[in-house]
Amino acid sequence: xxxxxxxxxxxxxxxxxxxxxxxxxxxxxxxxxxxxxxxxxxxxxxxxxxxxxxxxxxxxxxxxxxxxxxxxxxxxxxxxxxxxxxxxxxxxxxxxxxxxxxxxxxxxxxxxxxxxxxxxxxxxxxxxxxxxxxxxxxxxxxxxxxxxxxxxxxxxxxxxxxxxxxxxxxxxxxxxxxxxxxxxxxxxxxxxxxxxxxxxxxxxxxxxxx
Amino acid sequence: xxxxxxxxxxxxxxxxxxxxxxxxxxxxxxxxxxxxxxxxxxxxxxxxxxxxxxxxxxxxxxxxxxxxxxxxxxxxxxxxxxxxxxxxxxxxxxxxxxxxxxxxxxxxxxxxxxxxxxxxxxxxxxxxxxxxxxxxxxxxxxxxxxxxxxxxxxxxxxxxxxxxxxxxxxxxxxxxxxxxxxxxxxxxxxxxxxxxxxxxxxxxxxxxxx
Numbered sequence: 001x002x003x004x005x006x007x008x009x010x011x012x013x014x015x016x017x018x019x020x021x022x023x024x025x026x027x028x029x030x031x032x033x034x035x036x037x038x039x040x041x042x043x044x045x046x047x048x049x050x051x052x053x054x055x056x057x058x059x060x061x062x063x064x065x066x067x068x069x070x071x072x073x074x075x076x077x078x079x080x081x082x083x084x085x086x087x088x089x090x091x092x093x094x095x096x097x098x099x100x101x102x103x104x105x106x107x108x109x110x111x112x113x114x115x116x117x118x119x120x121x122x123x124x125x126x127x128x129x130x131x132x133x134x135x136x137x138x139x140x141x142x143x144x145x146x147x148x149x150x151x152x153x154x155x156x157x158x159x160x161x162x163x164x165x166x167x168x169x170x171x172x173x174x175x176x177x178x179x180x181x182x183x184x185x186x187x188x189x190x191x192x193x194x195x196x197x198x199x200x201x202x203x204x205x206x207x208x209x210x
Numbered sequence: 211x212x213x214x215x216x217x218x219x220x221x222x223x224x225x226x227x228x229x230x231x232x233x234x235x236x237x238x239x240x241x242x243x244x245x246x247x248x249x250x251x252x253x254x255x256x257x258x259x260x261x262x263x264x265x266x267x268x269x270x271x272x273x274x275x276x277x278x279x280x281x282x283x284x285x286x287x288x289x290x291x292x293x294x295x296x297x298x299x300x301x302x303x304x305x306x307x308x309x310x311x312x313x314x315x316x317x318x319x320x321x322x323x324x325x326x327x328x329x330x331x332x333x334x335x336x337x338x339x340x341x342x343x344x345x346x347x348x349x350x351x352x353x354x355x356x357x358x359x360x361x362x363x364x365x366x367x368x369x370x371x372x373x374x375x376x377x378x379x380x381x382x383x384x385x386x387x388x389x390x391x392x393x394x395x396x397x398x399x400x401x402x403x404x405x406x407x408x409x410x411x412x413x414x415x416x417x418x419x420x
Contacts, residue, residue, distance in 0.1 A: 046300035046301070047282065047300060047301040047302055048299075048300045048301060048302070048303070049300075051302055051303070051306070072257065073285065074285040074289075075283065075284040075285035075288075075302065075310055076302075078285075078310050079284075079302055079306045079309075079310060089258075090256035090257060090258045090259075091256070091257040091258060092257055092258070092261055092285065092286075092289055093258070093261070096261070096289045099289075100285055100288050100289060
């Protein structure tokens with residue numbers, strides 16, 4: 001059975017050295033304070049190191065009931081029994097990733113523009129990551145920022161759950177959430193801070209009252 | 211059912227730019243001339259590009275009956291329905307790779323010394339790659355060369371099929387094959403040459419008469 005998921009505050013892991021405490025502790029603190037889903041984005045280290053870290057995250061998050069998504073590496077997602085994988089436009093095609101993941105795991109796909117959205121087989125996708133909304137410094141080779149208006153337009157074109165990503169923080173969250181996206185994804189807003197729990201609370205406070 | 215495999219002349223793909231013709235044509239020529247198994251080692255390009263190339267290799271090799279092994283990326287091996295995967299000491303642990311691959315695909319593991327051999331769960335492994343026997347320039351971050359005597363010693367310690375790798379060519383093949391390994395793996399000996407078929411024949415001629 002596919003796990004339920006809540007995109008409202010989606011933490012994407014930054015490089016471990018960008019945290020002021022061990023990665024696992026930083027993620028644990030963020031989840032305790034209200035992060036609803038975690039993506040392990042690993043862009044350095046050996047595959048064995050990524051596996052060990054992903055496994056530790058898996059063990060940390062499972063008792064908390066917060067889904068773990070693995071970025072790019074579908075084999076790593078399967079290896080640690082993650083709740084799903086997130087892929088970009090230069091990764092395995094979505095239908096291939098779905099075939100490997102099976103029906104019981106989540107599949108997220110990054111989309112930057114309408115052409116990519118139209119080219120994606122949405123029938124195999126559980127949610128979309130749309131962005132970068134603003135310029136991001138936490139991802140190598142990120143596409144140029146699309147802005148809030150383009151995000152809103154893409155949001156209107158799909159009925160799938162959407163998480164916005166790219167340069168997001170508490171100050172920018174209200175205008176982004178007004179586009180009707182289901183949540184916001186943050187990287188450096190929860191890594192390069194001393195008070196992670198406080199930063200999570202600020203991000204949650206930026207949501208319009210339900 | 212697990213595919214049968216013959217390690218006697220094992221081609222590991224080099225960077226495409228090191229071939230004097232398109233990678234697919236080079237591999238096709240090598241296989242036509244007598245290469246018995248092919249490993250796709252992709253260490254640059256996006257995951258989508260690696261997928262496209264691996265898929266093209268798969269289509270090229272299947273009618274020829276020559277197994278395709280994918281290096282490191284177990285998801286890529288599964289995605290293109292390769293015959294197996296080959297992993298190193300810094301990749302997923304062998305039992306995890308085996309679980310993802312299932313029983314029907316081959317799993318090769320690289321081993322450099324006796325400690326690594328002892329630490330490997332050989333029950334899940336189909337063959338070992340032992341080396342680098344000589345200094346190699348075709349693999350980034352390769353371990354120091356172990357030499358022919360160490361290869362012979364490692365060969366004696368296992369009953370698994372073994373392919374020797376690292377700086378191998380037709381001149382060095384006879385002394386390497388005398389250690390009792392099942393075959394030799396080559397990279398630059400079949401990439402940086404004009405006459406690939408001739409190079410394959412020279413490598414095959416280096417085998418002691420059966």
